[in-house]
Amino acid sequence: MNQDVDLKFVDEAIDSIGRGPESVIALLQAIQTHYRYLPPEALEYLCDNTDITPARVTGVSTFYTQFRHKPVGKHMIGVCHGTACHVKGAQNIHDALDRHLGLTDGEDTDADELFTVHKVACLGCCTLAPAVQIDHLTYGHLTPDTVGKMLHDFLAEGDKHPGKLGSGIGIDVADDMAEVRIGLGSCCVASGSEKIYRAMVDAVERTNARAVIKPVGCIGMCHRTPMLELVTPDRTSHLYAKVDPQDAEAIIRRHIRPPGMLRRFTATLRQTVDSLLTDQAWGVALRRSIDARDKPVSDFLSRQKHIATECCGYVNPVDIEEYIAHGGFEAMKGILAESDPEATIDTIVASGLRGRGGAGFPTGRKWREVAGTDSETRYIVCNGDEGDPGAFMDRMILESYPYRVIEGMVIASKTVGARQGYLYIRAEYPLAVRRVRQAIEVCMERGLLGGNILDSGHSLTLKIMEGAGAFVCGEETALLASIEGRRGMPALRPPFPAHCGLWGKPTLVNNTETFAVVPWIIRNGPEAFARMGTETSKGTKVFSLAGKIARGGLIEVPMGITVGQIVEEIGGGIAGGKAFKAVQIGGPSGGCVPASLGDTTVDYEALTSVGAMMGSGGLVVLDESDCMVDITRYFLEFTQDQSCGQCTPCRIGTRRMLDILTRLCTGEGRTGDLERLDELARHVKQSSLCGLGKTAPNPVLSTLKYFREEYEAHLEGRCPAGRCKALITYSITDDCIGCTLCAQHCPSDAIAMTPYQKHQIDPEKCTRCDACKTICPQGAVRID
């Protein structure tokens, strides 16, 4: 602990944020950003100098994952334990990190206080799984073997902070200029698109090409990131996938002629020299080039329908002019000019739009409830607290289409009569927070938000509330508690927030995606929206497609498409030729749809009927090497930690389910465990207080239903998929050529180096980290 904590900062924070109890989360966030943890002295001082009680500070600061009460090392390593990372071996990565840093017995900081390792529920970079974040840098596609190299690289490179990106606002684009669009969503950035961006800016400067480099939102094709699209002045588009910064100049030269004869000459000369001295410059550009007409690309794109993600991949997220040029704020203007909220509600009802947060409550009905309340004050809240591991739709929408969400909120606020609103966004999504904040500022300047919007007489002030890391805050009553500066504990409904919400006032809470589709519905009419989808589920749904899939990414598909079509046609089936086993839909609240039920349609009722749930839209594809008991154990570990701890069935019931699942995965299952598990799952579902508890048993119930034989195998001490470490052994077959690679990479010295001879694994020393199997060029490592 610091002997003398300089408390001046706390005063500054109080002055700028506020001293009321509702400010506690923001204050704690500021204090932690400044001191890198919450020093006890600062907390005492905070209580002494504000209206916030010690009980509030203690309750709140220990509820949210973000807050740390202990000093940390110089760098923070967040190991993603999202669903996609889990199935791709996140625990092995975590173990490898612990080994490299010499951490034992639950220690999280190394002896040199250089690194602190912590678990992250989901970084939302599911297509890069398994992923790790060190400070601002994200590393993807890791193996236990590359962890050491990653740490080394970080220490060599990581301290050089990348420069700030140009905001892209206000760049004048002349008609004869080419446009280079680079996806700068969080996952693109994680796979290196910032470097591409800078390389492109350099390349354009060097070649004097008449081109503008434009950051755009998520393109969705995360499996091919980093991507860029170059649009020549004649508006033809050229897509490049998996671009390397070295390719920048070659790509520019391929499409854009430098201006002026002399420059063209010098450029050609230099390029010739380049191609002589280095790689084939043209060749590189051609190799990275893909065509939207390429079959995989068109398969990925053609079945999609962009509504929430309209203008996907070609607008600059924070450029309001572009948003307006593509029809932005038209819907809002129409609604503001019209004085009949009832008509707007009728439109939304007619569209059949249902809440995109998962439960699927009809949006129009919710609006009508709030509009019909008898209250002077009403609030509107955008739920962007996407906590499901394996889901990143809200993040992408907020990062890529902040104006659209704001427009949807203005329309809704006018309709229900709310003048103040909040966007609740996870603090783990810094880019989303930054872009939305910027968008709000721009809207305020232009009179699109604030008092008397566009002279309509309607006013709306929007504030951002950064969530501090609690999955349960996705539940609306918990989210409202959090905005009020309390622990995110859900309340019994009724009363619903529509009647008694924020500070007891009627409050409209809708999901980010729900708000994002509203402007489209208003512009195109409810019929156009209702034409898509099924009887009870209309329009489109955004999913994040990840796991063992060939083409992962962010997709928006019409309702009614089948799960099988998503996996096979859009996702290109299973990567690596293994057999498709199941799709986990809806994260910890959802369930597993087995491959045999691939005809199940994307529809609220259809998914519920097979034991899954629309949820917020995480789709994690599993193959034959995934153990369903292990996956279920993984989700229960998540929910029992994320439960708010209020009601008995959820707090203790989920833990007791986890106990049983852990026993099964470690070969200690007892007779009757499956029956006990089933009984308990039904009990927790039936008698928990809020949605988290009511849905937490879904992973258990659906896997027990479809994969019971796997559970029975675990009772007998077998893991058919070969995943549960306690139930498997590694051995080397006669295919071994004695190359010694396994012995070199074994982190626990379980393989003696015997060149040109068959190697052997010592089962006592083996930690089942899978490093030998991953590295063996002969496929000679066997799991039994």
Next chain:
Amino acid sequence: MPKLLIDNQEIQVPEGTTVLDAAARLGIEIPTMCYLPSAGSGTSCMVCAVAISGKENLVPACATKAEDGMQVDTRGEEVLAARRTNLELLLSDHVGDCIAPCQMADPNKANIPAVIRHIAAGDTASAAELLAGNLADIDGAKPQRACRRGRRDEPVAIDLLLKYVAAHAGRAATAQASDAPAGHRFSVHMGKLSETELERFMVGISPDPQIIPADPQAGYTHAEAAAEAKRCMHCDCRKSDNCKLRDYAEACGAKSAHFRTTRREFIQNLEHPDVIYEPGKCIRCGLCVRITEQEGEPCALSFVGRGFGVRVAPSLDRDISQALQKAAIRCVEACPTGALAMRSKSNGS
């Protein structure tokens, strides 16, 4: 004024009445642990869960408002099973004995932990009073074998301690009451009676009382006894006869061993001069958290953490004497288990 049916009985209640209160008006008691009229509901224990027709899930009666036309079932099979499971879940995370193992093992079921606390405090008379039933034929061997301290190092020498009480508490007498069945002996000790008074009293009951003389020379000295007594881990629950969890578990047939699992560690916190805090017994109902807030405790109790790991503790890591400066009695009375209990003369603490 909503009119509703509870277990097929009709009742009309004022707007805003909870199902729990409406049922109470009909004389139907729904067990509840996290609700008190003075401190509201924590919607936590879910022991008051009831079924409402048309609703898929059970709801907590303590927070569900009565609505017109509601049909409530408070004792159907499904409701009783859920109630029992919730109690069993609570019991599975409830550490500590209702009755100390030494007391369970004692043939006379004497409150041995309290006896030992009196010894530690040098109050042999009170100790003897508690042992009144068996001072004459003291046998501490069985309780000593059950002592939890034995798992850590050596069991508390209960046998010697009880003999010490018998020896130092003056004289004891046993008698066969003339109107009691044969073998139904009882004994008194004469801590406060003179020998003559004792004899007169015993003769009144039995023609043949046996007076056993005290032998202050035998066994432990005062200091030795006190020292040994201080090794006691006080496994007994100070609220064993005033515990809602125990009462409801018995009434609903909930078994603490239903969910077999590893238990948390038993911790006893004695920082407060008047209160014993045993966090392992806490069921996170939040009543004390709400009461300390109501009472304006400057360093109120708070929930710490979340999920299965959530616990109740004084805010800002203070000790519990600071958290319960004015609200101690209310909190102890409200606490549905032995997590918060008063130290008192009667239990020797």
